[in-house]
Amino acid sequence: MTKPDRVVLIGVAGDSGCGKSTFLRRITDLFGEDFVTVICLDDYHSLDRKQRKETGITALDARANNFDLMYEQIKSLKAGNSIMKPIYNHETGELDPPENVDPNHVVVIEGLHPLYDERVRGLIDFSVYLDIDDDVKIAWKIQRDMAERGHTYEDVLMQINSRKPDFDKFIDPQKGHADVVIRVLATNLIKDDKDRKVLRVQMIQRDGVEGFTPAYLFDEGSTIDWIPCGRKLTCSYPGIRMHYGPDEYYGHSVSVLEVDGQFDNLNEVIYIEEHLSNTSARHSGEITELLLQHKEYPGSNNGTGLFQVITGVKMRATYERLTKTKAGKVAAAV
Numbered sequence: 001m002t003k004p005d006r007v008v009l010i011g012v013a014g015d016s017g018c019g020k021s022t023f024l025r026r027i028t029d030l031f032g033e034d035f036v037t038v039i040c041l042d043d044y045h046s047l048d049r050k051q052r053k054e055t056g057i058t059a060l061d062a063r064a065n066n067f068d069l070m071y072e073q074i075k076s077l078k079a080g081n082s083i084m085k086p087i088y089n090h091e092t093g094e095l096d097p098p099e100n101v102d103p104n105h106v107v108v109i110e111g112l113h114p115l116y117d118e119r120v121r122g123l124i125d126f127s128v129y130l131d132i133d134d135d136v137k138i139a140w141k142i143q144r145d146m147a148e149r150g151h152t153y154e155d156v157l158m159q160i161n162s163r164k165p166d167f168d169k170f171i172d173p174q175k176g177h178a179d180v181v182i183r184v185l186a187t188n189l190i191k192d193d194k195d196r197k198v199l200r201v202q203m204i205q206r207d208g209v210e211g212f213t214p215a216y217l218f219d220e221g222s223t224i225d226w227i228p229c230g231r232k233l234t235c236s237y238p239g240i241r242m243h244y245g246p247d248e249y250y251g252h253s254v255s256v257l258e259v260d261g262q263f264d265n266l267n268e269v270i271y272i273e274e275h276l277s278n279t280s281a282r283h284s285g286e287i288t289e290l291l292l293q294h295k296e297y298p299g300s301n302n303g304t305g306l307f308q309v310i311t312g313v314k315m316r317a318t319y320e321r322l323t324k325t326k327a328g329k330v331a332a333a334v
Contacts, residue, residue, distance in 0.1 A: 011114035014130035037104040041111030044070040049093025060166035067117040115174035129178035139196035176250030189238035200260040201303025207253040214255035217244035259303030280317040
């Protein structure tokens with residue numbers, strides 16, 4: 001692999017179980033595996049599992065992480081230098097000997113704290129925060145842990161509540177710094193919905209970010225409510241509603257896209273794509289093609305997949321703007 005002239009740094013933040021793994025797969029698929037290096041920021045834990053248990057400091061707490069080393073190494077990597085990165089072993093809960101990491105065209109730092117430290121944040125070229133609403137998070141975790149792990153409802157709720165103070169203090173505020181927040185909420189289409197299988201998903205895009213043009217529906221800056229179901233989009237119960245409009249978020253002006261409901265036929269998403277502008281797609285229908293490429297990925301049949309794909313394409317546009325070169329599998333092979 002040739003040494004890149006410019007390392008483009010992407011930050012992907014969010015709690016565990018919020019869809020980071022799926023989103024990272026989408027990014028890697030888009031750019032090509034050889035083009036992207038992913039660094040899990042758990043590797044910068046300063047306390048191992050035993051020490052955290054002894055001190056009562058959780059992995060979410062800033063004190064359990066070495067931000068000085070994180071900053072120095074990410075800065076060095078972005079400058080085009082190799083680093084000896086620590087390794088946190090998730091199986092043993094211990095810190096293993098470090099490994100060599102070479103600079104790559106795109107370096108993704110992902111985990112609980114990519115946007116927490118101001119110095120690290122300043123290095124990032126594009127950032128996204130994946131945000132799962134509490135109601136949905138609890139429903140998902142209860143379904144998963146009770147079905148797959150044999151936990152009781154009370155155990156699951158206690159585990160969620162025990163993490164919440166540190167999550168609220170150290171993780172959640174980072175979304176105020178992200179260029180894009182993908183927010184998963186309970187649907188408004190089903191009254192008193194308990195299953196949380198139908199979801200309402202928002203793409204909250206920060207205005208005024210250099211080189212970033214928020215995607216919009218129909219008319220930029222207007223407030224639009226749209227029911228696309230009909231002759232061109234198949235919708236079974238409870239249907240689909242879309243929304244777009246300007247808003248304020250963490251003191252910043254933002255543009256919000258929203259999809260409430262799920263797609264019955266992913267091929268038909270092209271109908272919605274045709275009404276979206278500023279997606280940064282290279283050609284008409286590319287967003288739908290990318291969605292169809294991995295329709296088995298979680299969230300592909302609702303706004304999660306759609307907005308993850310658009311965000312990935314926005315990241316590609318950022319890379320191309322900063323490096324003045326084409327990105328992706330085809331470009332990497334040339």
